[in-house]
Amino acid sequence: MSRRPNSGSNLRRWGAVYVLVVLFVGSWIGQFFTSMAEFADTQAQHGQPFEWGAFLYQFFSATFENWQSEWLQVVFQAMLLMGAKHWLFQVDSEDLERIEDKLDDLLHQRRTFE
Template sequence: MGSLATVDSATDEAKSRPRFHRAYSFGIVTGIFFIVSWVGQFVFQAIAVRNDAVEHGSEFTWSDFFPQFLSSTFENWQSEFLQLVWQAAGLMLFYFWGSSQSREGEERVESKIDALLEDRGIDPESLDRVVKDRAEGKRS
């Protein structure tokens, strides 16, 4: 009887999981955008290099094209990743250091909590003193 319950719970769990395309739709769409844009870069850069070679009276060669393609690809990725890392890390640091934007959010949350406490008949300042006293008692 116990093994039957285990099988039922396993099938229920499998039924409750979303299908692969639903669970990973953002990653799939992002991957498709990435591949399409990279293929587009490849095609248009190949056309530009071929036109440049014809204009200068030389022949298009893949051995000349691939280093240029990889160089421009990594240059794009480097600039994008650096920009993204700066945005994520910079925002995290500013939030951690307590920028004016993060302080405004904290003050807003504090005022909402105080309003809820007052609505329940609890004095926020007396609660602050109790919390502070308990914190100091734990430190000693």
Template sequence: MSDAQTDEKRSRPVFWKAYSFGLVTGAFFLVSWVGQFVFQAIGFANEASDHGGTFSWAEYWPDFLASTFENWQSEFLQLIWQAAGLMLFYFWGSSQSREGDQRLEAKVDALLRERGIDPVGIDRQTRKLAESE
């Protein structure tokens, strides 16, 4: 294994640290979904007993799934689109993702200066070439 590969492995964060936001979000999702299941089942059972009936899983599941999909449609799908859309636009290079480009340019400029090359001079040369084409 080369030194670059070893450095890259060392610089990677541990799984739990790298994906902590996603793991916490997933935990919130599961807790809220289980909570919805439990409290909706209690409400369904209470409503059935108020009308002289009994709780039936066959009747409960369609009700639970319908309310779940209503919640997902109104909340989770909007959130997923916002996250997925932001990710797509970031990778496509929208104006919101310019921060990464600026950071990359700063690193390249630092490397050029380290080798005794003036980055501003290179920018001028690049502009002249672009104008002459």
């Protein structure tokens, strides 16, 4: 008997992703309109008409510059965290063997008492 997926579980499972996508799209739309207002104001101050081509070039240039700096920051932080994890939490093979031996002893003791 096949089980039908529950739509509620899909929302629970992917809800955080949906929220992040909505926040991303909402912030990008907000950036679009604020950039457009700023660009139109600058063009009006210089007595020039609003040009969609120039605006879209500036908008996407600013967007990709922002994304590039954010991704560079995230990658740099990830590398630092991985390096810190390995440096701070070094476990050599002798420690691992000692822990495994203790676990084996505990399991053996548990089996003998059952």
